[in-house]
Amino acid sequence: MTGGLQILPVTGIGDVTPGDDLAELITTAAPWLADGDVLVVTSKIVSKAEGRLVEVPADGPERDEARVRTLESETARVVARRGPTTIVQTHHGFVMAAAGIDASNVDKTHLVLLPADPDASARALRAAFAARGLDVAVIVSDTMGRAWRNGLTDVALGAAGIEALRDHRGEIDPYGNELSLTQMAVVDELSAAAELVKGKRDRVPVAVVRGYPRRTGGDGAGAAVLIRDAASDMFSLGTAEARTEGLRDAARLADTAAATASADPAAIDRALALVAAALTPGTGVTVSPGVLRLTPAGSGSADLVRLGADAHRLRAALAAEGLATTLVAGDAGVTLTFGDPA
Amino acid sequence: MTGGLQILPVTGIGDVTPGDDLAELITTAAPWLADGDVLVVTSKIVSKAEGRLVEVPADGPERDEARVRTLESETARVVARRGPTTIVQTHHGFVMAAAGIDASNVDKTHLVLLPADPDASARALRAAFAARGLDVAVIVSDTMGRAWRNGLTDVALGAAGIEALRDHRGEIDPYGNELSLTQMAVVDELSAAAELVKGKRDRVPVAVVRGYPRRTGGDGAGAAVLIRDAASDMFSLGTAEARTEGLRDAARLADTAAATASADPAAIDRALALVAAALTPGTGVTVSPGVLRLTPAGSGSADLVRLGADAHRLRAALAAEGLATTLVAGDAGVTLTFGDPA
Incomplete structure (x- = not known):
């Protein structure tokens, strides 16, 4: 029973508003934080603290129009559309429904955008803890859908003080086989683990993973390494959209x-x-x-x-x-x- | 610091061979198992115990041919191909590279297939623990790639005694917004959390999640509910494959x-x-x-x-x-x- 992990919720953080000092709010709520902990912080409160809010009408067609405009401004390119669902690639490179723009857990006159640079947010927050004498890793997480599987999971948008990928390539299993293709997205797994003790309604926007062996001294390369580049993305367009592109290819052969x-x-x-x-x-x-x-x-x-x-x-x-x-x-x-x- | 989870590795299980009694192996290795625990069991050892092995030549072109034949037999349809990578939908409905067929952690003359019915495997294993007086949930997990994100994570192929999805639909957040689209794939998150203490090389094929509030008395609907049906799958083909279909559409308009x-x-x-x-x-x-x-x-x-x-x-x-x-x-x-x- 050695080598286990604890996943601990941080309760009592309360409302976060632009300009708030998240490290202060979190250490006050969790005075038990310790060196080596991995903090998984919901991107929502990072965005709120950083003022990544857009004012919108509370209802009516004006609200819908404002949402469409906001989505356009957060979109690098549209991946797929069906009915009310628009899946886009954001300027960061994430592929997400509605560019991760969220109208939940915020008053009706605002939308919450993703942090502008989640890796930078994670580094800044880690530095703020370091200034308090705490050596922790920080993951900024959000809820995302997946191709082919129902249900959502939390994944990492940003990370500091922890390597995003755990690389098994070159390792040999007990039978002498090389583990040639195995790179685990551990910051996504840590985000998923943290979500299990966080709540959508319950104002638990932070969880702590204790016992995970970090292998980096510095900030590391961040969660950006998890973004698949265009050249190796086999699903850059929805099937219907790509099929339509094929018709266009035929039209202009x-x-x-x-x-x-x-x-x-x-x-x-x-x-x-x-x-x-x-x-x-x-x-x-x-x-x-x-x-x-x-x-x-x-x-x-x-x-x-x-x-x-x-x-x-x-x-x-x-x-x-x-x-x-x-x-x-x-x-x-x-x-x-x-x-x-x- | 209440409401947390523990993720505990189960060590010392050793080699698993066809016919082995997994419940016996696991309870021997983890006499500390307790009612309410969620066991996350790597599909590999479930497959081995169930004899889901295919004999193949250890090397040479005959091995490659046998692998191709095995992939074909495990494939319901091809989703995308590029270079050495073939992503298929299995007969279960999972979309996975190489149909989840694995040559790691097995001797060179065998390939390991996925369990034929992972939900049934999970139910059988849960029943075997129940027969020993233990009320646990069982998740059968495997490592899977994702569209758009580098790195792999573990997800659930099968589940018993736990609901696969935690449904927030209809709930109201503290600001009065309805959480209309939020269904969390908690068995996938539990699988990801468990992977953090398991090892690809280290013969830790089982982890236990302690403290997760299960909401079902019976076996539940299993992980099959996570398989997205064809009608709502916006990524049923790779972009290149769908674009080619568009050219074919033009050819036979x-x-x-x-x-x-x-x-x-x-x-x-x-x-x-x-x-x-x-x-x-x-x-x-x-x-x-x-x-x-x-x-x-x-x-x-x-x-x-x-x-x-x-x-x-x-x-x-x-x-x-x-x-x-x-x-x-x-x-x-x-x-x-x-x-x-x-």
């Missing part, structure tokens, strides 16, 4: 100087199968290496127009297989050269 | 009996702006209510073919705006009727 390289014949077959039912009956298709030739179903004007539409269908299907194309329209029909994107 | 309803003129303008640079120079476009007319740049065969391709580009652009179209090719050009999807 460029004639690329495609190298007429050897393309996978199976890819050509899949593209042809995809459009088979949509092509004009009688349109002819001939496949040669690097080239597709299409001939019209008849000699009338309408046949030629339909052939052009068929050719663009096929270009979109080839693009779905990763193949770039160039369309050449001639008197005898259409030639599509295809290959790797230039 | 159907002539739908679109009601020539009043469409938003701004949507038409956006569609025309999208294709403007891609259309054949000289192609004429006329907009009337519910109808777009396109005329060719010239009278040659190639002009008519290009007009057809232009018309399909525009259909894809209109589809991206949510508008269904029907194409009619005539001697004078193309008529696109558009409206809401039938």
Whole structure:
């Protein structure tokens, strides 16, 4: 029964207003704080202390309009929308519903924004405790939704005095297997643990994790390292939004100087199968290496127009297989050269 | 300092093999278990005890082939692929890299699959403790990646004796605001908290959360309630995969009996702006209510073919705006009727 943790709620902090000294409020409420503790502080009270509030009408359409404007100003880009839900990437890089803007636990004439720089907030708060002679780590946490799973959990927006990730890469398990892919987001796990003793209604905006072995002396790199960069984000858009982008890609497909390289014949077959039912009956298709030739179903004007539409269908299907194309329209029909994107 | 939690590691469990009695192993290792405790058990040892192992070659291409076959058998559908990473939805409904199949902490000739029914595993284990006179909750946990955030956290695959979600909906905060959207995934938070004292290498596959107020007498609905259903999943495909689906949508756009309803003129303008640079120079476009007319740049065969391709580009652009179209090719050009999807 050694090596355990305690998760302790900090009660009695009361209302926080702009300009409040959070370290003072927290040490007064928790005189039992000790060196080595990890403080998990709800971002809401950090925002309030820092004055990250926007004044809005208490109700009516003006309130809704103010909320929309506030969301726009906190949004770097929209990830997905459905019904009343808008999931955005904030200027910090967090992907959150409504940019983390919150109307709960605040009077009706204000909205609470996320802290402008949660890692800086965590560092400042840690420094304020250090000035009181306390060596603690600080995590600024908030409640977030997840893709694929119902329910919310608390995660870390900011951190100081603790490494955000615990890295098992390079370690060897007892069977001799290397733990090659395992980096645990421990500040998120600490935030989740702290939420279990905090309350949405109960004015317990801070919890303390005691017994967690911190491995850093300084502030560390903060929670920003948990933000996945665009290049490795496989879910940068909602499915519906990305599918719409694919339609737009088809609408503006460029004639690329495609190298007429050897393309996978199976890819050509899949593209042809995809459009088979949509092509004009009688349109002819001939496949040669690097080239597709299409001939019209008849000699009338309408046949030629339909052939052009068929050719663009096929270009979109080839693009779905990763193949770039160039369309050449001639008197005898259409030639599509295809290959790797230039 | 009341109302806190303790997170206690269970050490000394040792190797688990098929047929082992987990309740026996755990109570022997942790004779201090008490009524009301929440046991968080790593799915790996549940799988091992239940014999959810697949024999595979220790190395070579045969091992890779066996891994691919195993992944296929555990996969309900592929969500996203990039490089060596395949994210799938399992038959349970979990969205996980490699279907949660694990080659760590097992000898090199076996892969460990997820338990076939983790909620049932949790219920069985809870019943085995009850038979020993212990009233505990059981969570079966595993390590999972997340969209948008680096690092992994532990979450619940199965649960018994505890509600998976803590529901704040309908509660009123101290300012009179209803907490309308807040359902906390507490079994995931408990799993994350437990991971902080467990180890990837250290053979601590079980942790105990003491002090968490459970609100159920029976087994409860299990962790399956955390699986988001397809209808409310906004990220059912990776962005690249969904974008490719959009290209396929364009390739097989159907002539739908679109009601020539009043469409938003701004949507038409956006569609025309999208294709403007891609259309054949000289192609004429006329907009009337519910109808777009396109005329060719010239009278040659190639002009008519290009007009057809232009018309399909525009259909894809209109589809991206949510508008269904029907194409009619005539001697004078193309008529696109558009409206809401039938």
